Amino acid sequence: MSKTHTRREVLGHAARGTALAGLGGLTGLLWLKANATFAWSINAQRCINSRLGAVGVDVCERCSTECVLALSAVRAVNEFKSCGRCYVCPAYFKITSAVGPDGLPTEKVCPRDAIKREAIGWIDPDDPANNFYDYTIDETLCNGCGRCVLECKEPAGLGSIRLEVRHDTCLDCNRCAIAQACPEDAFDRPEPA
Amino acid sequence: MPRCASLGTVLPRVAGPGLLLVLVLFGVSGPAAAQEHVEYERPVDVAPTEDTIGEGYVTPEVQRPRPRAAAWQIADVVLLAAALGVAAWLAIWRRQRGWLVALTTACLLYFGFYREGCVCPIGSTQNVAVALVDHTYAVPHYVIALFVLPLVAALFFGRVFCAGVCPLGAIQELMVLKPVEVPRRLDKALGWLKWIYLGTALYYAVLPAIERDFVICRFDPFVGLFRFTGAAWLLMVGGAFLVVGIFVGRPYCRWLCPYGALLSAFSRYAWRPFSITPSRELDCGLCQSACPYGAIEERRAVRTSCFACGRCYRSCPVHHAETPESVVPAAELAGRPPEAAP
Numbered sequence: 001m002s003k004t005h006t007r008r009e010v011l012g013h014a015a016r017g018t019a020l021a022g023l024g025g026l027t028g029l030l031w032l033k034a035n036a037t038f039a040w041s042i043n044a045q046r047c048i049n050s051r052l053g054a055v056g057v058d059v060c061e062r063c064s065t066e067c068v069l070a071l072s073a074v075r076a077v078n079e080f081k082s083c084g085r086c087y088v089c090p091a092y093f094k095i096t097s098a099v100g101p102d103g104l105p106t107e108k109v110c111p112r113d114a115i116k117r118e119a120i121g122w123i124d125p126d127d128p129a130n131n132f133y134d135y136t137i138d139e140t141l142c143n144g145c146g147r148c149v150l151e152c153k154e155p156a157g158l159g160s161i162r163l164e165v166r167h168d169t170c171l172d173c174n175r176c177a178i179a180q181a182c183p184e185d186a187f188d189r190p191e192p193a
Numbered sequence: 194m195p196r197c198a199s200l201g202t203v204l205p206r207v208a209g210p211g212l213l214l215v216l217v218l219f220g221v222s223g224p225a226a227a228q229e230h231v232e233y234e235r236p237v238d239v240a241p242t243e244d245t246i247g248e249g250y251v252t253p254e255v256q257r258p259r260p261r262a263a264a265w266q267i268a269d270v271v272l273l274a275a276a277l278g279v280a281a282w283l284a285i286w287r288r289q290r291g292w293l294v295a296l297t298t299a300c301l302l303y304f305g306f307y308r309e310g311c312v313c314p315i316g317s318t319q320n321v322a323v324a325l326v327d328h329t330y331a332v333p334h335y336v337i338a339l340f341v342l343p344l345v346a347a348l349f350f351g352r353v354f355c356a357g358v359c360p361l362g363a364i365q366e367l368m369v370l371k372p373v374e375v376p377r378r379l380d381k382a383l384g385w386l387k388w389i390y391l392g393t394a395l396y397y398a399v400l401p402a403i404e405r406d407f408v409i410c411r412f413d414p415f416v417g418l419f420r421f422t423g424a425a426w427l428l429m430v431g432g433a434f435l436v437v438g439i440f441v442g443r444p445y446c447r448w449l450c451p452y453g454a455l456l457s458a459f460s461r462y463a464w465r466p467f468s469i470t471p472s473r474e475l476d477c478g479l480c481q482s483a484c485p486y487g488a489i490e491e492r493r494a495v496r497t498s499c500f501a502c503g504r505c506y507r508s509c510p511v512h513h514a515e516t517p518e519s520v521v522p523a524a525e526l527a528g529r530p531p532e533a534a535p
Contacts, residue, residue: 031334
């Protein structure tokens with residue numbers, strides 16, 4: 001025989017083989033139940049900004065202030081299919097502010113002016129109140145403060161705006177700073193299906 | 194019908210014989226002409242659809258935040274595996290420090306500052322532990338890969354993850370400027386801390402979900418430096434680790450890193466660990482004073498605590514030999530009588 005092995009070598013091989021097998025078993029075990037959708041998300045039924053019935057409360061803006069990123073990974077998202085396309089959108093205009101010469105409130109809800117308002121469809125040249133308006137949220141400006149989400153729900157709005165985690169920028173921290181700060185436990189990782 | 198109503202308002206104004214003609218014209222020209230007078234009533238009670246908005250309006254795509262890009266996860270895993278391979282090759286085959294520093298810097302920039310420190314193998318230990326005990330909890334594939342790959346590498350090549358891949362190690366590695374020797378007994382005693390830390394982290398991780406805490410991530414002293422943000426006291430602790438690290442090589446890695454505890458256990462059985470051998474090095478002991486981590490005992494690298502930084506090779510006279518002719522086996526070099534060159 002060409003090569004002999006010392007006891008030390010044999011024991012080393014055995015230990016290494018055992019450890020590799022153990023790691024392989026662990027990997028297999030975890031792989032079988034691995035969850036591809038494992039990511040932070042916001043439960044709209046819990047979030048105080050979007051929860052129905054939470055009217056007249058102060059806005060909770062922890063999603064924008066707590067995230068470790070300079071610009072939070074949370075964004076407001078307008079679901080156009082359920083948007084009322086109002087002339088005076090309560091999530092766009094601060095409806096309690098003074099009315100300007102054009103008959104519209106002078107102040108806006110969004111502190112970063114991230115919502116764009118545009119008349120759509122058949123446009124009445126004489127009466128702007130007779131038009132539908134699309135409210136488009138600029139992802140590069142929105143920081144997920146939730147003010148528009150709080151305003152767009154019953155009774156004034158239809159609840160078409162909600163907060164969502166932008167997964168392509170979310171760092172997926174184990175100790176998500178927003179989840180730690182969320183007063184309603186609305187920030188969560190879903191369980192595997 | 195709005196159209197009838199508008200016709201009704203028009204008709205009385207049209208006088209005399211033209212009436213019939215106008216009626217016929219309206220009749221044959223159809224809706225196109227009539228639309229000029231249509232009073233459009235904006236429905237207010239429901240969310241309008243494409244039909245009620247009219248004029249060929251198409252509902253825009255919801256600006257839904259884009260889904261998690263699988264490309265980044267794959268890139269992270271591939272880069273981690275590649276960096277582990279390159280680190281092993283540089284440390285064990287090339288026996289060179291220069292390129293290891295370059296690799297360390299690159300990994301610090303990518304995994305640390307660019308990817309901002311999450312997800313990392315050190316923290317993934319906790320997720321793996323939770324996934325094992327909690328049937329409602331699972332980790333994604335790439336986290337499993339991040340956790341397992343450095344351990345597999347440790348079984349083959351020792352702690353090459355610490356050598357050039359881990360951003361927490363890298364930021365400390367680059368701070369080792371004036372290392373002092375730590376008494377060996379103190380070093381060994383402090384080394385037990387990482388096992389205690391690992392145990393504590395695992396204990397808090399496997400608690401029921403409501404009490405669960407990710408201690409390693411909570412007290413990670415360097416992640417705040419990668420992100421330029423974080424709790425003030427943690428940033429100060431991170432800064433303190435770096436300042437101490439100028440004199441005491443990689444204090445977090447040596448004494449606290451919980452993943453380092455696992456890596457040192459696995460590297461005990463490494464197949465081809467980082468080594469200082471008489472056949473390739475001078476066996477003179479100069480390396481022992483060059484090692485800032487106290488990982489050389491009796492002129493041999495201690496595989497469980499060696500970070501494969503390559504400083505020993507840099508200090509080795511054999512590796513300083515410049516020309517290929519002068520690279521001779523160390524024993525031969527040591528035994529050769531002084532000889533005049535031709």
